[in-house]
Amino acid sequence: MKNVAILGFGCAGYHCAMTLRGEGYKGDIHVFSDTELPPYNPMLTTYYAGHRLPWKGLFPFGTLKGIASSLRLTLHTNSAVERLDCKERMVRLANGEAFPFDTALISTGARVFVPPIPGLPKNNVYVMRTPNDAQALRDRLDRGDVKRAVVVGASMVGIKVAELFQRAGCACVLADLAPSLFPLAAVPEVGEELGRRVEAKGVELKFGVGLSGIRETGDGLEVSFGEEKLPADAVVLAIGTRPNLDFLDENGPAVDRGVLVNKRMETSIPGVFAAGDCSSGYDIQSGRHQIIGLWANAGYQGVTAAGAMLGQSVSYPGTLLHNITHFMDMDFIGFGDVKAQGEIIRYRNEGFFLYAIRREGKLALVNIVDNHIISGVIKSFMSRKFLGSCEPISPMQRVILLRNGLNEDIIRLLESTELEGGLIHG
Numbered sequence: 098m099k100n101v102a103i104l105g106f107g108c109a110g111y112h113c114a115m116t117l118r119g120e121g122y123k124g125d126i127h128v129f130s131d132t133e134l135p136p137y138n139p140m141l142t143t144y145y146a147g148h149r150l151p152w153k154g155l156f157p158f159g160t161l162k163g164i165a166s167s168l169r170l171t172l173h174t175n176s177a178v179e180r181l182d183c184k185e186r187m188v189r190l191a192n193g194e195a196f197p198f199d200t201a202l203i204s205t206g207a208r209v210f211v212p213p214i215p216g217l218p219k220n221n222v223y224v225m226r227t228p229n230d231a232q233a234l235r236d237r238l239d240r241g242d243v244k245r246a247v248v249v250g251a252s253m254v255g256i257k258v259a260e261l262f263q264r265a266g267c268a269c270v271l272a273d274l275a276p277s278l279f280p281l282a283a284v285p286e287v288g289e290e291l292g293r294r295v296e297a298k299g300v301e302l303k304f305g306v307g308l309s310g311i312r313e314t315g316d317g318l319e320v321s322f323g324e325e326k327l328p329a330d331a332v333v334l335a336i337g338t339r340p341n342l343d344f345l346d347e348n349g350p351a352v353d354r355g356v357l358v359n360k361r362m363e364t365s366i367p368g369v370f371a372a373g374d375c376s377s378g379y380d381i382q383s384g385r386h387q388i389i390g391l392w393a394n395a396g397y398q399g400v401t402a403a404g405a406m407l408g409q410s411v412s413y414p415g416t417l418l419h420n421i422t423h424f425m426d427m428d429f430i431g432f433g434d435v436k437a438q439g440e441i442i443r444y445r446n447e448g449f450f451l452y453a454i455r456r457e458g459k460l461a462l463v464n465i466v467d468n469h470i471i472s473g474v475i476k477s478f479m480s481r482k483f484l485g486s487c488e489p490i491s492p493m494q495r496v497i498l499l500r501n502g503l504n505e506d507i508i509r510l511l512e513s514t515e516l517e518g519g520l521i522h523g
């Protein structure tokens with residue numbers, strides 16, 4: 098291997114480059130990025146927009162100049178890849194330039210999904226993914242003229258944006274087609290409880306409503322959900338994301354929703370790897386391919402891809418789907434399959450709530466409200482089970498759970514492999 102091309106320089110791309118150099122790779126690394134910003138952390142954008150983080154804080158790995166010099170990278174900034182030509186093994190840019198590669202990493206991440214709304218206004222409609230998105234919403238909030246805001250999508254991103262408006266004193270409606278908050282991570286019972294708390298903080302929730310239009314009026318926007326029309330000064334779309342893969346053609350790697358990868362991040366094309374939000378890795382619970390969409394996952398996948406490029410015997414099994422979100426003085430933690438059916442375990446203590454579903458002797462879903470300290474132990478226990486381990490929760494981890502509100506009975510219940518019919522606790 099003499100020449101690695103990294104397409105897209107976010108968490109996954111950075112970790113691949115860092116690992117290649119860390120493992121002693123001496124050849125060329127060409128990085129193609131569609132921005133001139135250093136790799137950024139999208140999950141910090143709402144903190145910047147709300148003045149809780151400086152601009153510099155969005156870039157956890159430092160400046161682009163510093164990164165390029167320490168990792169000896171050949172940077173191509175403002176250079177969106179237009180085509181990854183796997184036949185000729187060339188990276189082709191929009192300006193006609195082309196660069197040969199022998200090994201490539203596709204790490205172009207994802208972009209916000211904007212539904213095809215006819216006549217979608219250019220002004221006053223925002224999304225949240227990049228530092229520039231965060232700057233746009235921050236500038237708008239700083240103008241102080243948003244009296245009414247509508248956030249579409251009651252996801253982790255949607256709630257963080259709603260919190261921004263709430264903190265800025267704007268009337269805010271958070272709307273979703275789903276029947277309750279966090280439909281992809283929280284069971285309805287937990288979503289409804291969180292929803293009541295969010296409403297108590299002053300955010301209006303509208304569920305079961307599908308966005309059908311946004312149009313400009315004389316003094317702002319009108320947002321339609323079928324027959325219902327809401328006035329707004331600003332709208333934020335947080336409906337989901339789509340992988341950035343427009344530069345692939347029929348000669349490129351196999352794709353389902355993302356680029357299909359194995360546990361070494363290898364694609365169907367030899368020497369071409371993929372990592373991060375544009376790749377379809379493994380959900381360890383279902384064992385199926387899935388775009389994971391998590392920061393740490395992107396990092397592990399980037400590291401694994403680098404090891405595989407170097408011929409090391411690396412393997413990344415995938416991850417358990419999880420969400421850990423802090424908003425409006427609350428914590429929500431969700432692990433596993435939100436659609437799982439099975440025995441229900443409910444446990445309340447000292448201001449926190451745990452809801453779990455056990456199926457076939459394993460925890461299939463855990464939702465926790467307001468106790469993030471126990472989440473690491475529970476996630477690692479669930480993950481180990483899905484990876485085939487029979488080990489119980491370790492004595493050290495047990496102490497963490499006991500010190501933070503669980504008791505022996507509930508711990509035994511969570512780790513039990515017995516099939517118990519119809520358990521309802523709490």
Ligand SMILES: Cc1cc2nc3c(=O)[nH]c(=O)nc-3n(C[C@H](O)[C@H](O)[C@H](O)COP(=O)(O)OP(=O)(O)OC[C@H]3O[C@@H](n4cnc5c(N)ncnc54)[C@H](O)[C@@H]3O)c2cc1C
Binds near residue numbers: 104
């Ligand atoms: C608001 C928000 C909150 C989040 N909260 C969490 C959280 O709490 N926990 C968590 O684990 N994850 C969270 N995430 C998700 C997490 O940020 C992503 O999973 C992670 O950043 C993915 O990294 P990546 O390197 O795959 O992609 P990205 O960070 O998207 O980086 C990809 C880079 O490639 C560039 N690119 C795209 N197309 C091209 C092209 N054609 N040519 C060249 N360059 C290109 C992009 O501009 C970008 O710079 C959140 C995301 C958002 C937006």
